Amino acid sequence: MSADLDQFRQTVRQWCVEHIPSDWRETQTGATDEQFVAFQKQWFATLHSAGYAVPHWPAEWGGGMSVPEQVVLYQELAAHDAPRLVLAFVGIHHAASTLLVAGTEEQRRRHLPAILDGEIWVQGFSEPEAGSDLASLRTTARRDGDSYIVNGQKLWASGGKHADWCLLLARTDPDAPKRKGISYFLLDMTTPGVEVRPIRNAVGDSHFCEIFLNDVAIPAANLVGEQNAGWQVAQATLGAERGMTMLELAERLGNAGFRWLVQSAPVDDPIVADRLAQFETELTGLRGLCRKVVEDNESGTAGPADASIVKLFYSELLQRMTDFGAEVGGLAAHTELAKPASSGWESGAWVLDFIGSWEWTIPGGASEIQRTIIGERGLGLPREPSAL
Template structure:
């Protein structure tokens, strides 16, 4: 249960002695540092307060070595418990995410793209100069956004039309990006643009780091069904990007994106699965009418599904019998399970769930404001590849079924 409210999580009998020590360390840190009232104080706040809180919470985690446990120690800094390992062990990362979720820690919503996608891209494909410029800055609070999707290139990302034309030692970029999470707060953008219009769809794309303060960048918030503006459009009008900000080779951006973003899906999904188990399912159990046999049966089914999800995520991050469609399986399973759970929670939570107008800004789509969570859960079946795309990947790459015929 939520130890921030006085409950204690059970010991894990499968922990090694080292893991048990680390779990005790993280638990004590959570008791001492997680704000007990963050849900109430972060409900209905304005953007400035949300950004302030997010950056302060990131600093708090980083000072303990818990903000970027997946980074190599040479870049991560902080007193992470790593021993001689260059990266915190997978086992310890699992323990960390389990305890943060169990203690109802706020989510790193603003830093997410920076510490995962941007960092992975820089570590795998960036130059030494790019890493030295941006990795320390991310730890100092630099915010990133992902500029991939477009109005006519969402699930079929290879159809993107934003262009980058080479002029000397720079590229001039024109186009539009859509569904850019947190763009209005971002300092930098991971940008995909077409640099060779005559090449095959996946062959003429390049990967850039774009300074969001560059002239010609226009960010416009999109107000969604729950009333906030998490997503944004980014309009690019003759935006000049130095050639030094190119990641990987020119026209090889598609391969860079697949390699670097795919590398992060396992651990980020494991963190989300733990949040669903604790902030989502356990919060639901605390308020559900469990004496109703129909409700009790559904809750039991959800617990089985969540246990399966956590197990799958653990296998992916540990590299156990990995397959080419593992990331798609986990993403599809998580997003649709989240929809079912929040839908059921809204159904049984009574009128108060349907009158909630706000939820904590630093929570995810399992905040306990169930109708808002349910509406928000639909986003998870679209970005990062819609559910239909994930099923195609599983069929073709995982099961070896014939590719769908092209409609072109």
């Protein structure tokens, strides 16, 4: 296996040299929305043609790489400073995980090949009154013949202005306990009554969006799982967000991110060197933990809080590393006002990266929520009191 992995690494390494655009950081800094979307779709198509876009999918749908091969792939992409699949992220991870776990065969055959052809997805979960307490969502879906009529509002829908489809949670039984009356839908974003409004964020872009739904008709065939069982289906989506996506992100943070940090820091300072050694130790633990979680998921032995442990570890380590980058980067780091549109959360523009890192401690369940899950489901501690 080691010899096979060595050969695979050489193959990926050579592919990276030949196919990663050497000027992508320059062309994606200050890029327009149209340039960003065009570049993202082209880069996804390039990865897909090599078999590198969805290595975590089952082989029958275009994936099938072993966990060690996925680790090698993500290590080499990070080492060669490859762009991230920003636009495709929700589709290849959240939408695919949901469809593979809970979708019908017809839904899988409709959407999984379309995602590989460039179909863009957004997640319509959070609302103005339902963020970390997602079960409090108020968007309603009323059955009307062969359709559901949906009314409500979604918030923090990352990439919503570019999306073709939406993973949507809506309340189908207003009288049921709040986790019992939610259903899960696939929403075509071109449906009449859907309005997307971008939100300008702290780093100056409009990645976040609001989605307004006014008498939107969703075919009943687009219901995922059973009516009123959407909360259980959503756990597959959130599990992907908290767990399976972390394999790539951990390798990027541990490779490209740490490299940027070392290049920015005065490593001859013993205090700085000590902090870097601490970060490298934590990164080694994170990468090993992510690999174990993915392997345990494949074998069916993952613990109920494992994904939350990884999500919490990654997001808070990212925050501390980018904070340290801004600290040691000096005035130059504090006056860097632009970063490439297709970069990750560790672009090397440290102040912007640090501001952006706070995003990771909130979505998919804030850090406080992750600690509660770890305490209750992982450690078996008494549940927090609930009003319902």
